Amino acid sequence: MTLPPVAGVRYIISWQIPRNETPGKIPDSLKRKDIDIFSHFSTGVSRNRNFALSKATADYCLISDDDLIYSERSIRQLFDIFRDNPSVDIYAFKAECQMVRNMPSYSFDLRHPPRFYWPLEFEIAFNLDSVRRNNVKFNELFGRNAPTLQSGEIAVFLHQAFKRNLTGRYFPLDLCRHPNPTTMEHMALNEGVIMAHGASIALIHPVTWFPRIVVNSYRRSRQLDSSFVRMLKLMLKGCIYRYRHVSSDGSERRYSRPV
Known part of the structure; x- marks a missing residue:
């Protein structure tokens, strides 16, 4: 560098x-x-x-x-x-x-x-x-x-x-x-990367997150020649993770920190 x-x-x-x-x-x-x-x-x-x-x-x-x-x-x-x-x-x-x-x-x-x-x-x-x-x-x-x-x-x-x-x-x-x-x-196809994308969408768009998840899952599955169902499941899993561990302002929930 x-x-x-x-x-x-x-x-x-x-x-x-x-x-x-x-x-x-x-x-x-x-x-x-x-x-x-x-x-x-x-x-x-x-x-x-x-x-x-x-x-x-x-x-x-x-x-x-x-x-x-x-x-x-x-x-x-x-x-x-x-x-x-x-x-x-x-x-x-x-x-x-x-x-x-x-x-x-x-x-x-x-x-x-x-x-x-x-x-x-x-x-x-x-x-x-x-x-x-x-x-x-x-x-x-x-x-x-x-x-x-x-x-x-x-x-x-x-x-x-x-x-x-x-x-x-x-x-x-x-x-x-x-x-x-x-x-x-x-x-791009890593499970943690796909979940993070879903978690970010759920955080930034708390009202319209679901249709955005569906559209993004479809678009990414086409771009990466991957399974739409897998992409959607992982993004939804990321959304659940966000609601459990991340506050609406983007900070960690104090009561919950994954190991």
Whole structure:
């Protein structure tokens, strides 16, 4: 991964080490003054991101991943967008990746996105003070290596932010390149990914969730050449999981945490 040195930018690497595993060595390329490395013993991508955010000190933070390619130019453009849009709390950009998506060439309110648009986690930045003041976090029941739901973490993060009256806006800035398949691509038929999709729909659309589940199950079964019945059952299973373990604002229900 490339981390271009840019004045005014610091990088935080959250080094997540599964319990009972021996930590490896820090590469020499990461031994720089603008890079801070913090390690912790845990699993789950959402827990890892929450740990990284607990160490952040900047005015604005950009969520990243370990296989992205940035340019100094694109990072500098972020400063201009932050400066020119001080009333925005959550910012979304676009990354070049293998997956075909609807990425508009115009700016819009993230609370009212165009049809078929959804952001990836590493396309999101935010005002750190706004996020902390409103106690917006990643729900650790969603995302890779969560107990059951293996994706959906950024959709739930945004849902929680907007439920707490944060503002959000998409800017058509080419932020970075993601040369490898995303989780949505190489794990599209994974049971936990399908369940997470159903759980996210039930959370974000509490009134119209059932017809949306049916339509999405049909569409995904056609796209992935998979069984519609299996897709529907797993999405409904994800909906039940959501009602048992996730509150309407996207946070975990305190009385119930799956092991």
